[in-house]
Amino acid sequence: MKQSLIQLITCHWTARRVQRYLDADPSALLTPAEVARIEAHLAMCAKCTQVAAEHRALHGALSTWWGGRGADPHAEARLQGYLDGLTQGRR
Numbered sequence: 001m002k003q004s005l006i007q008l009i010t011c012h013w014t015a016r017r018v019q020r021y022l023d024a025d026p027s028a029l030l031t032p033a034e035v036a037r038i039e040a041h042l043a044m045c046a047k048c049t050q051v052a053a054e055h056r057a058l059h060g061a062l063s064t065w066w067g068g069r070g071a072d073p074h075a076e077a078r079l080q081g082y083l084d085g086l087t088q089g090r091r
């Protein structure tokens, strides 16, 4: 029970940061400790690995859609909110 609660909390923590981890946005960089924690968690959690893969696929699709100019940041933010809702069970 305690272990599953820790896993749940770590999944939630990771889900809140995975986009920043994948983007490596210089304006919102994660600390080296946060990056290490995410990478360690992704190495052992299939659910969060799937979420990361979905984020990568979405980013790739949006980049292609906008002709390689990069995604519209507002549309990307809306989609990010939608994905956050999915990962947090609100949808």
Ligand SMILES: [Zn+2]
Pocket: 010, 011, 012, 014, 041, 045, 046, 047, 048, 049
């Ligand atoms: Zn997880």
